[in-house]
Amino acid sequence: MNPITAFIASSGLCASRAFTPALLAALFLRFGAEYDVFQGTAKDLIGSSTVATWFTSDLCIGVLAVLAALEFAANRNQEAREALAYVDKWAKPVMAGAMTLGLLSAQDAAFAQEVLPEQAGIGDSIIAATAAAFNYSIVSVRNGVQQLLFDVDPDNSTGLHTVLSWSEDGVVVFGMIALLFFPMLVCGLIVVGIGLLWALRAWAQRRENAARVPCGSCAAPMFRSAVRCGSCRAPNPAPMAVNWLGVASTNPAPVEGHPEELLSKRRCPCCAARLEGHDVARPCSACNTPPFESMAAVARFDHAMQARLPRTLAFGLLMGLVPVLGMIAGVLYFRTRVVAPYRQYVSGFRRFLLRLLLRILIVALVLFQLIPLLGSLAIPLLALVNHRVFRRAFLAQAEQRLSAAAAAPSSTPNIATA
Numbered sequence: 465m466n467p468i469t470a471f472i473a474s475s476g477l478c479a480s481r482a483f484t485p486a487l488l489a490a491l492f493l494r495f496g497a498e499y500d501v502f503q504g505t506a507k508d509l510i511g512s513s514t515v516a517t518w519f520t521s522d523l524c525i526g527v528l529a530v531l532a533a534l535e536f537a538a539n540r541n542q543e544a545r546e547a548l549a550y551v552d553k554w555a556k557p558v559m560a561g562a563m564t565l566g567l568l569s570a571q572d573a574a575f576a577q578e579v580l581p582e583q584a585g586i587g588d589s590i591i592a593a594t595a596a597a598f599n600y601s602i603v604s605v606r607n608g609v610q611q612l613l614f615d616v617d618p619d620n621s622t623g624l625h626t627v628l629s630w631s632e633d634g635v636v637v638f639g640m641i642a643l644l645f646f647p648m649l650v651c652g653l654i655v656v657g658i659g660l661l662w663a664l665r666a667w668a669q670r671r672e673n674a675a676r677v678p679c680g681s682c683a684a685p686m687f688r689s690a691v692r693c694g695s696c697r698a699p700n701p702a703p704m705a706v707n708w709l710g711v712a713s714t715n716p717a718p719v720e721g722h723p724e725e726l727l728s729k730r731r732c733p734c735c736a737a738r739l740e741g742h743d744v745a746r747p748c749s750a751c752n753t754p755p756f757e758s759m760a761a762v763a764r765f766d767h768a769m770q771a772r773l774p775r776t777l778a779f780g781l782l783m784g785l786v787p788v789l790g791m792i793a794g795v796l797y798f799r800t801r802v803v804a805p806y807r808q809y810v811s812g813f814r815r816f817l818l819r820l821l822l823r824i825l826i827v828a829l830v831l832f833q834l835i836p837l838l839g840s841l842a843i844p845l846l847a848l849v850n851h852r853v854f855r856r857a858f859l860a861q862a863e864q865r866l867s868a869a870a871a872a873p874s875s876t877p878n879i880a881t882a
Contacts, residue, residue, distance in 0.1 A: 467591050469647045470567040475599040476654035477639055478560035479606055480632040482552060483535050486563040487528040488640040493566070494520040519566030539629045549607065556603050561596030565589065602658055605665045612668045623796070675712055687736035688712040691723060694735030694751035706731070708800065724768035727755060728805035744809050744862045745869040754869075755809075762862045766855070769805050773851060776801045777844045784840030791843065798847035806851075806858040818853055 477485040518524060538544035568588040613624060620626060643650045676685040681698035688704040689712040703717040710729030717725075723733035730739050737750035744762070747754050756762050776798050783794030810818070 467568055469643075469651055470564050471591055471595045471598075472651040472654055473640075473643055473647075474560045474564040474567065475595045475602060476651075476658060477636055478556050478563060478599055479602040479658075481532075481535060481636045482555040482559045483528055483531040484633070484636050485640055486559050486566070487525070487532045488637070489563055489567060490520050490525050490528060492640075492644065494525065519562075536633065539633070540626075545625065545629065549610075553600075553603060553607065557596040557600040560599035561592040564595040565592035568592070602661065605658075605661045608665045608668065609661055612664075612671075689717065689722075689726065689731070690734070690736040691726075692734050692751075694732075694737065694748075697734075697751075706736075712736075721768050724765045727765055728769065730808050733761075742809055742811055743865060744858075745865040756862060756866060759863060759866060762859065762866070765805075766859065769802060769855075772801050773848075776847055780843035780847050781840055784843045794843035795846065798843070798850070802847060802851045803854055806854040810854060810857045810861055818857060 474485070535548070538548045565588055568591060610628075613628070639650055639654075675687055675689075677688050678684070679686045679693040679696060679698060680701065681693060682696040684693060684695035686693045686695075686700065688700075689706050690700050691703055692699055703722060704712040705715045705717040705722070706725060706729055707713045710731060726733050726736055731737065732739055732748035732751060732753055733755060734753040735748060735751040737748055739755055740746065740749055744756050745754060756765065780794040780798055783790035783797070786793075
């Protein structure tokens with residue numbers, strides 16, 4: 465394979481998945497020439513030399529198959545996706561370099577020999593290392609764009625992350641297959657995709673800057689929806705309400721309930737910065753304010769979320785009269801309104817178990833919706849059960865964590881957000 469093609473394909477496709485592109489490349493190098501449809505492609509790809517035994521050995525393919533399967537399974541679950549993000553940052557550049565080296569080692573790498581005479585092996589390594597470094601930069605940009613989507617939907621209540629995960633799997637698989645027949649076209653599309661990622665990242669940074677205003681007291685950047693400045697704690701004279709995406713709107717925030725609305729979007733009730741993790745006692749990384757300073761704050765939050773329930777159930781009842789599309793709209797609405805606010809503060813393992821158990825109920829109620837008239841009750845029942853389950857889990861975990869935090873010595877005093 466042309467070293468430039470190997471460089472672009474490895475660094476680009478491995479930015480989406482770490483192990484799947486390398487597995488497909490190794491399988492094709494090992495078995496592609498045995499099939500008539502790949503005869504011409506295999507000849508161009510492998511060249512006249514022997515295939516790289518280290519990259520296409522039984523051991524390497526077996527290890528890649530196991531890792532690719534684990535990667536695929538992890539991307540089917542939101543909690544596992546969050547954990548995988550910490551590994552991807554380093555695994556993807558390593559695999560991009562290994563895949564590039566494996567593809568180049570499959571032939572004599574004439575390009576490297578021309579650039580570095582009598583040092584073809586060193587040339588392969590330099591190209592592979594450059595691909596790994598380039599992949600690292602692409603992964604950083606991709607993670608930045610994904611963080612933007614995570615800010616919009618941190619708990620995957622809309623299913624956005626699931627759709628994108630399946631899309632990336634499809635891009636990697638079909639991209640590798642298309643690379644065999646239309647290498648220049650695929651490389652061109654990869655370059656365009658990388659450019660779009662950079663453009664999205666730049667747009668996200670501009671959007672983030674536009675969401676802040678200078679504090680009137682200390683001039684530090686402050687979210688327009690903040691109750692107080694995260695630096696000097698001065699009150700925000702005109703906090704803005706947040707929309708369903710958790711972004712500051714142009715409407716003034718209500719006098720009562722704004723901190724609870726921020727918490728429902730997983731934002732700090734003081735400075736409106738995004739909260740990290742799922743621990744109700746973990747202080748905000750920007751201003752060091754705990755999301756819930758006491759069980760009284762938990763009760764205020766719970767009361768605000770409970771007030772959403774009647775309207776949500778009524779909307780679900782109406783949507784239940786519409787087959788299929790009504791179910792989708794109703795589920796998305798109740799998940800974002802009365803389930804996600806609680807679920808995002810439940811620990812990952814407990815949240816995973818609850819989701820797993822509730823999926824059985826979801827299947828039963830989806831079938832129940834097919835019954836005329838009675839089926840309209842499916843969405844309200846589903847909303848009510850999900851709400852109750854995650855509300856109880858949230859309250860139990862909040863009491864446990866806040867009690868433990870109160871018993872432990874604290875080096876920083878709690879700051880009131882009102």
